[in-house]
Amino acid sequence: xxxxxxAHTQPGAGRAPVLAVVCILFAPLxxxxxxxxxxxxxxxxxxxxxxxxxxxxxxxxxxxxxPDKSSSMMSRVMFTADGISVSGMPLxxxxxxxxxxxxxxxxxEPGWVNNDRFDIEAKVAPExxxxxxxxxxTDRWAMLVPVFEDRFALKFHHESKDxxxxxxxxxxxxxxxxEATQGDTYANGLKTxxxxxxxxxxxxxxxxxxxxxxxxxxxxxxFLSFQFHSPVLDKTGLTGKYDMDLKWTPDExxxxxxxxxxxxxxxxGNPAPPPAAGPSVFTALEEQLGLKLEAHKEPGDAVVIDHxxxxxxx
Numbered sequence: 001x002x003x004x005x006x007a008h009t010q011p012g013a014g015r016a017p018v019l020a021v022v023c024i025l026f027a028p029l030x031x032x033x034x035x036x037x038x039x040x041x042x043x044x045x046x047x048x049x050x051x052x053x054x055x056x057x058x059x060x061x062x063x064x065x066x067p068d069k070s071s072s073m074m075s076r077v078m079f080t081a082d083g084i085s086v087s088g089m090p091l092x093x094x095x096x097x098x099x100x101x102x103x104x105x106x107x108x109e110p111g112w113v114n115n116d117r118f119d120i121e122a123k124v125a126p127e128x129x130x131x132x133x134x135x136x137x138t139d140r141w142a143m144l145v146p147v148f149e150d151r152f153a154l155k156f157h158h159e160s161k162d163x164x165x166x167x168x169x170x171x172x173x174x175x176x177x178x179e180a181t182q183g184d185t186y187a188n189g190l191k192t193x194x195x196x197x198x199x200x201x202x203x204x205x206x207x208x209x210x211x212x213x214x215x216x217x218x219x220x221x222x223f224l225s226f227q228f229h230s231p232v233l234d235k236t237g238l239t240g241k242y243d244m245d246l247k248w249t250p251d252e253x254x255x256x257x258x259x260x261x262x263x264x265x266x267x268x269g270n271p272a273p274p275p276a277a278g279p280s281v282f283t284a285l286e287e288q289l290g291l292k293l294e295a296h297k298e299p300g301d302a303v304v305i306d307h308x309x310x311x312x313x314x
Contacts (some may be wrong), residue, residue: 060143063314068119076089082126083121092106098148102225105303106305107305168232168291168293199213209245210223214241
């Protein structure tokens with residue numbers, strides 16, 4: 001799996017990076033999983049859900065973390081056969097993926113996490129490579145939580161917070177996506193970085209367009225959570241894999257518009273008004289894919305950052 005991102009930070013302290021260009025190439029192992037729910041409070045300290053979950057995962061044996069010195073705003077993430085390779089990624093994005101949350105579910109981060117970018121190389125021991133191969137992407141990301149606890153002195157806790165959560169459902173007009181044909185090689189479709197046909201499980205996202213080949217809904221849902229900085233829950237009931245070509249009119253204020261001002265909830269069923277010209281992503285989803293987003297304000301799990309430091313030396 002390879003993810004290539006380009007992001008910029010809007011002015012203002014504490015503002016999360018706004019995704020300007022996203023190019024995501026998912027290997028066929030693209031799957032999703034929900035993180036465990038927070039443990040109920042007890043008289044004795046309870047292990048965090050990540051502590052319980054990561055205890056069963058292989059640990060990285062070798063980890064290198066360095067400040068990114070490049071002037072490029074491109075970020076790259078690759079899941080390798082024995083670990084993960086990250087270039088130029090802000091710590092905020094890494095924490096978001098490690099906890100499998102949206103931007104609005106990460107609280108009390110220091111401002112530098114949005115600006116300081118890091119290069120990370122992490123590998124498991126040779127005997128753990130077969131275990132790594134069998135893991136879902138969300139589990140691979142979760143393996144970074146102990147790394148952040150060790151190298152960034154990360155301390156955190158979970159708490160419930162009222163969140164605007166977007167629900168993805170099938171629109172009244174019915175589904176308009178094409179279910180992927182089993183065994184389709186996509187000879188004329190998306191290409192890998194070396195120019196070869198990418199096959200099933202690939203997705204490319206650019207400003208105003210998302211193209212996917214044989215993708216599960218989880219890939220689209222994760223992209224939408226990036227766009228809206230809020231949880232997006234799949235309530236479509238769709239379990240297949242689909243070919244997608246979604247086009248909308250991008251706007252410089254789109255990211256700010258998608259997040260309700262002051263954290264106020266958007267109107268249910270109408271998360272945001274369309275831009276002045278062309279379809280918004282909300283309209284495009286309904287007209288082109290047959291999917292609809294509905295916004296609800298309800299309690300959800302948030303990760304509160306209690307302590308975080310610049311990384312310790314290698």
